[in-house]
Amino acid sequence: MGSRSDWETMERAVVTLEALDVPHEVRVVSAHRTPDLLFEYAEQAEARGLEVIIAGAGGAAHLPGMVAAKTVLPVLGVPVQSRALKGMDSLLSIVQMPGGVPVGTLAIGGAGAVNAALLAGQILGAAHPEIRSAVRDYRAARTRAVLADPDPREP
Numbered sequence: 365m366g367s368r369s370d371w372e373t374m375e376r377a378v379v380t381l382e383a384l385d386v387p388h389e390v391r392v393v394s395a396h397r398t399p400d401l402l403f404e405y406a407e408q409a410e411a412r413g414l415e416v417i418i419a420g421a422g423g424a425a426h427l428p429g430m431v432a433a434k435t436v437l438p439v440l441g442v443p444v445q446s447r448a449l450k451g452m453d454s455l456l457s458i459v460q461m462p463g464g465v466p467v468g469t470l471a472i473g474g475a476g477a478v479n480a481a482l483l484a485g486q487i488l489g490a491a492h493p494e495i496r497s498a499v500r501d502y503r504a505a506r507t508r509a510v511l512a513d514p515d516p517r518e519p
């Protein structure tokens with residue numbers, strides 16, 4: 365994520381990765397404040413064994429796009445909700461990549477962070493059957509929860 369201030373949102377991705385039992389690391393790497401670290405991180409990610417990168421950032425959110433420019437690993441971008449423009453700035457900064465350098469862009473805020481983790485699990489599931497199975501279980505648990513509690517008038 366681009367800043368410690370993104371943690372409240374990005375924590376939801378981490379909680380979801382933990383629910384899927386996906387090994388992960390968490391880092392603050394800023395496109396604007398630590399650009400050299402960003403290049404180093406993205407360039408070394410594949411050799412270090414990372415398989416998917418989830419990049420969350422807000423405002424002028426260059427982090428996911430710049431990471432994607434420096435690696436061929438799949439990059440999932442989470443637009444963090446900004447105060448001034450409610451995350452529309454983040455969303456448009458992340459989603460409008462030029463053809464040739466894709467960033468898989470998720471929804472603004474917490475839902476996007478959760479879905480980034482699930483999508484990472486689905487990508488990883490192609491090579492890691494235990495992760496595919498964890499994603500299946502995660503979905504099934506949510507389906508059961510809705511079916512078990514269909515009347516919103518009941519507490």
Ligand code: RP5
Nearest residue numbers: 366367369370421422423444
């Ligand atoms: C972005 O600027 C970060 O991703 C964060 O969402 C936003 C504000 O950062 P701070 O000023 O809180 O560090 O780079």
